[in-house]
Amino acid sequence: MSKKYYITTPIYYPSGNWHIGTCYTTVICDALARFKRSEGYEVFYLTGTDEHGQKIQKSAEAKGRKVMEFLNEQVDTLKKVWEVLDISYDKFIRTTDDYHKEAVQKIFLKLYEKGDIYKSEYENMYCTPCESFWTKSQLKDGKCPDCGREAELAKEESYFFRLSKYQDRLIELIENNKEFLQPVSRQNEMLNNFLRAGLTDLCISRTSFDWGVKVPLDPRHVVYVWLDALSNYITALGFMGEDDKLFKKFWPADLHMMGKEIVRFHSIIWPAMLMALDIPLPRKVYGHGWLLFDGDKMSKSKGNIVDPIVLCEKYGADAVRYFLLREVPFGNDGLYSLRAFLNRRNADLCNSLGNLLSRTTAMIEQYFGGILPAPTAPKDDSDKGYDLDLKAHAEGLLERVRDFMDKLLVPEATNEIFKLINRANKYIDETTPWVLAKDESKKARLGTVLYNLAEVLRLSAVLLSPFLISAPQKILDCFALKVPKSFKGECEFGGLKAGTTVKRSDILFNRIDVEKEILAVEKEQNK
Ligand code: ME8
Numbered sequence: 001m002s003k004k005y006y007i008t009t010p011i012y013y014p015s016g017n018w019h020i021g022t023c024y025t026t027v028i029c030d031a032l033a034r035f036k037r038s039e040g041y042e043v044f045y046l047t048g049t050d051e052h053g054q055k056i057q058k059s060a061e062a063k064g065r066k067v068m069e070f071l072n073e074q075v076d077t078l079k080k081v082w083e084v085l086d087i088s089y090d091k092f093i094r095t096t097d098d099y100h101k102e103a104v105q106k107i108f109l110k111l112y113e114k115g116d117i118y119k120s121e122y123e124n125m126y127c128t129p130c131e132s133f134w135t136k137s138q139l140k141d142g143k144c145p146d147c148g149r150e151a152e153l154a155k156e157e158s159y160f161f162r163l164s165k166y167q168d169r170l171i172e173l174i175e176n177n178k179e180f181l182q183p184v185s186r187q188n189e190m191l192n193n194f195l196r197a198g199l200t201d202l203c204i205s206r207t208s209f210d211w212g213v214k215v216p217l218d219p220r221h222v223v224y225v226w227l228d229a230l231s232n233y234i235t236a237l238g239f240m241g242e243d244d245k246l247f248k249k250f251w252p253a254d255l256h257m258m259g260k261e262i263v264r265f266h267s268i269i270w271p272a273m274l275m276a277l278d279i280p281l282p283r284k285v286y287g288h289g290w291l292l293f294d295g296d297k298m299s300k301s302k303g304n305i306v307d308p309i310v311l312c313e314k315y316g317a318d319a320v321r322y323f324l325l326r327e328v329p330f331g332n333d334g335l336y337s338l339r340a341f342l343n344r345r346n347a348d349l350c351n352s353l354g355n356l357l358s359r360t361t362a363m364i365e366q367y368f369g370g371i372l373p374a375p376t377a378p379k380d381d382s383d384k385g386y387d388l389d390l391k392a393h394a395e396g397l398l399e400r401v402r403d404f405m406d407k408l409l410v411p412e413a414t415n416e417i418f419k420l421i422n423r424a425n426k427y428i429d430e431t432t433p434w435v436l437a438k439d440e441s442k443k444a445r446l447g448t449v450l451y452n453l454a455e456v457l458r459l460s461a462v463l464l465s466p467f468l469i470s471a472p473q474k475i476l477d478c479f480a481l482k483v484p485k486s487f488k489g490e491c492e493f494g495g496l497k498a499g500t501t502v503k504r505s506d507i508l509f510n511r512i513d514v515e516k517e518i519l520a521v522e523k524e525q526n527k
Helices: 023-038 053-063 068-086 100-112 162-177 185-195 226-228 247-252 259-279 308-315 316-328 338-368 381-393 397-406 412-433 440-464 470-477 514-525
Strands: 002-013 043-049 091-094 117-127 133-134 152-161 253-260 285-288 292-295 333-336
Touching: 002 117, 002 247, 023 043, 023 253, 023 285, 023 316, 043 068, 043 133, 053 068, 053 117, 068 226, 068 308, 068 316, 100 152, 100 226, 100 259, 100 397, 100 412, 162 185, 162 470, 185 259, 226 259, 253 259, 253 412, 253 470, 259 333, 308 338, 316 333, 316 338, 316 397, 333 338, 338 412, 338 440, 381 440, 397 412, 397 440, 412 440, 440 470, 470 514
Parallel strands: 002 043, 002 253, 043 091, 253 285, 292 333
Antiparallel strands: 117 133, 117 152
16 A cells, blocks of 8 residues: 655735745745655645635735635736646645535534534624624734724624533643644644633634635625635545545545644644544644844835745745745754845855855766766775765755655755755865876776765756756766665665766756845945
8 A cells, every 4th residue: 555645735825915924834835745655655735725714805805806816816926826837736725615615514514403603692892893803812902803993892703612522631631642733832832722721612603704615504604714725635535525535535634734823723723623524633733933124024015024925036046945844943944035045045056055066077078978987995095985975965965855855854854955065065175186196096086086976966856846846856866867766775875877877967056146246236226
């Protein structure tokens, strides 16, 4: 039986507010999905959009647009972002898809019939001119956050999900299954701030707006956000639909990945819903940190938006992916600045990786007419030492990277590959091939050195292929190889065949003058 892996991002609000921070969850999941595919897993990677609710209806109306037209445009833009970043999702769900809406209604009905959904009254703050209900915490200085006018206490007939019934089971889940919610800090947060404080039942319908899934049997109501949104993880697989083969094959999810602000919904409301539906729980919920910009979570309202499409077009999608994967300590917040991004690009991609490739392929061309020489056993003790140390960085590398990926330590996994690349650059300085080339009797040694360097490049390209997209293939092009579909048999040192024709590389990543570039971008922004 083949190994399976089901991974999900949250479904995105079609806000148009997509910046480099918003791409974080998707890029991380993409690297994990690609890594698992290379490990021979059958992967299902789900992403999509969260399209219901009053805010969306109002955004469309404010622009004088039909809601569905507005949404289609937003979704096209989001898909373009994922295309530019080379996100390898298997399915894109939209909560406005008919099959999703029908399944949500069936889920609602099932929970209602079971007694886990009941009708009651929802009491909250109401802004009459905006026809909007707000929780007290949503109000700004006690006033409506949209129009700034007074809001008053009002009652609305609503359906409720019996969340409180699942409190003890949820506490038991988080206390006893340490793998379920990660990182560990989020467990304490959920237990102390929410679960032990006591859960109240969750209001899951509204009558004050109509942009949503209609409540079956009571179409004055629409299903309110979380029941609709969270269900996407199972409706996308056909749960309660005509064909539930994918559900049978892939559920339970191996990993729900999301930013820390929505962990509560995924580790409390979602498992409670699944318990009520009597279906297995996801294996892991992971709440990552935020990419911060000048110390704040990025958002359009703060005027510090960084457009991922522009960044990818200017500096390359690989550089954007690499920054996201490498720079944010996993589980914690990370800082974005153009300077940090460009420095990282210059240091790792241009200097370490790019230089290793250009130096190695140029020397193979210059000294061996572009034909890869065969390695021989080193005679000299210091040569032996250099070779052994280089190989020690290469041997077992897949296992070390896998170990980090299994623990979701993505920056550490990429760093492990760069340790080999940096070791290879040091190896060039130690073995000084340009000196060996002057002495005909050192030709065999020179051949060994260049073979070892070429082999490091091959191995690095193979292992980098889940993280970067264009660079690994460009590296392998020099050795007339393709990125392999699977790591199997590709990660042992010595895979390159002597006699292979080696093509001198083009520039992999151009070097950017950071100060000049920052000045130019600032000038552009102030225009
Ligand atoms: O929350 N740094 O959607 P969303 C890191 N529709 N991650 C960030 C980020 C930043 N600066 N900004 C956003 C929603 N994200 C709901 C989900 S799921 C059933 C419903 C991440 O569009 C954020 O943490 O606001 C989340 O993981 C993802 O972008 C989508 O956020």
